[in-house]
Amino acid sequence: MNIDYIACVAVFGIGLYAVMVKRNIIKIIIGLSLMEYAVQYFLIATGYVKGASPPIADLPDIVPETTAMVDPLPQALVLTSIVIGLSVTALALSIAITLYRHYGTLDIAEIRGLKE
Amino acid sequence: MEGKSEKITEPSVIIKSVARIVFPLAFTYGVYIFVHGHLTPGGGFQGGTIIASSVILIYLGVGRLNIPESLITALESIAALCFIGLGCIGIFKGGNFLWNAIGLGEAGTLLSAGILGPIYVFIGIKVGTELTSIFNNMRRKSYEY
Amino acid sequence: MKRSLGYLLLGILISVLILTVIEVNEFGEHSIGIGEHYLDEGLEEAGATNLVTNIVLDYRGYDTLGEVTVLFTATTGVAALFWREKHGRKK
Numbered sequence: 001m002n003i004d005y006i007a008c009v010a011v012f013g014i015g016l017y018a019v020m021v022k023r024n025i026i027k028i029i030i031g032l033s034l035m036e037y038a039v040q041y042f043l044i045a046t047g048y049v050k051g052a053s054p055p056i057a058d059l060p061d062i063v064p065e066t067t068a069m070v071d072p073l074p075q076a077l078v079l080t081s082i083v084i085g086l087s088v089t090a091l092a093l094s095i096a097i098t099l100y101r102h103y104g105t106l107d108i109a110e111i112r113g114l115k116e
Numbered sequence: 117m118e119g120k121s122e123k124i125t126e127p128s129v130i131i132k133s134v135a136r137i138v139f140p141l142a143f144t145y146g147v148y149i150f151v152h153g154h155l156t157p158g159g160g161f162q163g164g165t166i167i168a169s170s171v172i173l174i175y176l177g178v179g180r181l182n183i184p185e186s187l188i189t190a191l192e193s194i195a196a197l198c199f200i201g202l203g204c205i206g207i208f209k210g211g212n213f214l215w216n217a218i219g220l221g222e223a224g225t226l227l228s229a230g231i232l233g234p235i236y237v238f239i240g241i242k243v244g245t246e247l248t249s250i251f252n253n254m255r256r257k258s259y260e261y
Numbered sequence: 262m263k264r265s266l267g268y269l270l271l272g273i274l275i276s277v278l279i280l281t282v283i284e285v286n287e288f289g290e291h292s293i294g295i296g297e298h299y300l301d302e303g304l305e306e307a308g309a310t311n312l313v314t315n316i317v318l319d320y321r322g323y324d325t326l327g328e329v330t331v332l333f334t335a336t337t338g339v340a341a342l343f344w345r346e347k348h349g350r351k352k
Binding site: 203228 | 315
């Protein structure tokens with residue numbers, strides 16, 4: 001009954017609801033970011049070991065042979081994923097600014113209606 | 117849209133002076149984090165983000181930065197080329213791309229771990245200038261005061 | 262009608278995800294697979310005391326190269342979207 005993993009799925013569900021239902025572009029972009037952060041947090045949380053220290057060695061005392069350390073592999077992969085999430089958010093916000101300058105509104109129902 | 121009249125007031129003296137004082141301290145802290153990337157927690161991406169945050173503080177508090185934009189984009193491209201050049205050292209010395217060709221040194225000092233130290237320096241410069249350029253493109257130019 | 266169908270599908274997806282996530286290992290007890298090898302051998306094979314830097318730049322260096330490319334592409338895309346406002350039309 002892992003309450004931490006269920007919280008990750010709940011945040012993912014809130015983000016998905018925001019992308020599906022809301023009509024303002026900025027709220028859709030916030031929902032997209034929420035989904036990405038929920039998945040990244042879940043990936044890091046699977047690597048946790050109870051009572052262990054961060055994976056930084058401090059040479060006379062703290063070496064990996066004697067101290068229990070947290071798994072370093074998910075942390076290295078999520079670092080890349082965070083930067084990619086930043087790139088997606090930056091490009092999506094630029095498209096939103098260009099849409100606002102062209103159509104004058106941020107409501108996607110009106111923008112879709114203007115095309116016809 | 118653009119034509120609406122909005123009153124832009126200049127920020128107060130407190131914000132301008134504090135932004136000018138905090139900027140060199142935050143910049144030095146960011147440089148410290150990516151230079152010591154192989155010894156302490158942090159690294160290139162984190163240090164580059166801190167540098168970009170300090171430059172955004174200058175944009176919001178003082179209004180403009182007196183560095184031409186072409187210099188920032190040129191610095192970003194030079195840092196990317198240096199990163200690939202450090203990777204090609206491995207090809208010349210007999211191994212693969214991105215092979216640790218220089219000697220490893222003594223673990224725990226600043227000049228250790230072969231090419232990992234200089235690679236993080238170039239990545240830090242690249243990420244910092246890139247986020248600054250993204251923000252510079254997105255802001256409205258008529259807000260300069 | 263379409264709206265309630267959307268909500269129903271969202272509910273089914275979230276419940277399937279929750280039923281999957283309950284079966285994973287208990288939070289805090291991790292069976293370290295290849296992370297064990299990176300922890301033990303990393304200090305002498307790559308030389309950096311920060312073991313995460315070790316993985317990001319030495320064992321998985323190509324992923325960092327790909328990520329630097331993605332960031333560069335995003336910056337170029339943002340500059341391209343705002344080009345006309347800076348330089349006027351017919352350029």
